[in-house]
Amino acid sequence: MKHIKVIAVSTICKDEGIGCGECQTSCQSACKTSCTVGNQSCEQRRINHTFKNTEEK
């Protein structure tokens, strides 16, 4: 596309089985006075990503 450059699509994960609750609680990271959630990572996708990388090696 000439006028629109895609940076990322569908970044809000709505897959089935989400909400496992295994990820880090945002207040345990560094904020303590705000509620920043967007910068947290999904534990399942983190594990899957690490697993995939290990397999590739």
Added chain:
Amino acid sequence: MVHTFSCLGSRFALDVESGSVYEIDDLTYRLLDSPLDNTEGEFSRYPKSEIEEAKAEIEKLKKEGVLFTPETLHEPPVYNGIIKAMCLNISHDCNLRCEYCFADTGAYSGRRGNMSLEVAKKAIDFLIEKSGTRRNLEIDFFGGEPTLNYDVVVKTVEYARSIEKERGKNIRFTITTNALWLNDEMIDFFNREMYNVVLSIDGRKDVHNSVRKTKGGKDSYDVIVANALKFRKTRGDKQYYVRGTFTSRNPDFCADVLALNDLGFDRISIEPVVLPEGHPLAIKEEQLPLIKEQYELLAEEYLKRLGTDKQFIFFHYMLDLDGGPCEKKRLVGCSAGNEYVAVSPDGSIFPCHQFDGKPEYKIGNVTDGSFDKTIPVLFAENNLTQKPECLKCFAKYYCSGGCAANSLNMCGDMKKPYKLACELMKKRLECSIAIKAREKNLF
């Protein structure tokens, strides 16, 4: 809902419901802002063919369901009784007397004192018992200053480690310290046992010293920075943050972030102070334009330092567009009062550290097993789906409706957004998106 904005000299669009992010040209920016009337006035300077071309690109994305995605009707999350994260206020005392401390310089409006090992062990037992099938649990040693009760910190970790495997749990510890008493033994222990370490430093020497005095009224910067640097040198790749606060006295906080980076810290968080209107350090509304400029300036500096030996992480510019939190987490946010609670030295349970010392928010006590669900249910209902003002905001899936304590303290209602914090949150999100776009162009 599509939010269009300019940042770092470019224009962007965020499709709120799908979370899709686009860098757009000037024409598309205008088309997205006024989709109905786009043939006359400001559009007359564009060739008709260009307008049609841009419109076709917009239509293509709409058809693919990644632009103008209809609003999602979320099922309100329900209270499930699970607790998986605990802020352990191991000390209600502090060796600093910071001018803006929300915790009343450690005392939390009560008596100064430390948590006993007995209470700490009961808190661990309580957390494990309440965690259900959750495997990953989190415990944050907080205060006050946790190193004032270091011996209990060590023994509490030892106790938790001795039972976590048999209970099928993986406990991640965090400690938040002002680093004034940080010594080699503590550094070694933290590096071994702490998943995350948060060191409180406010940035430039004069800024830090003006608000973070010792109990005896002395400057604390030199000692703290020397200790924190010693820690950094041994930390390797493990998680840590140097975390500071900016106030009305240093709205030019970008200089504080960079000062910390220049010292050798590469994981930094600087947060706006939260204080009632009228407090001399409270951020004033008229300072918002300057603060927003500072966030953009920081974004520029962040990008300049990428790939150099001064590359750093800024907590609020971390935006995971590939593996971010799921929809459910975006609705419940920090889960204060539900999956996340705080425990005070006497074992009292509160919705989070910011409610410690407020008897009307006491949930129970880990020492006698008391636990009243009334407050947790109230907090469970305080999710994004129940905040009409927030549901109209483009940043809703990135702050989840904001901090309950801030809303209560500043607006008198947990469901009402604290506007000043909202403005800053929105600006940080815009900067994060612009950074992601630049990074994509760079690598």
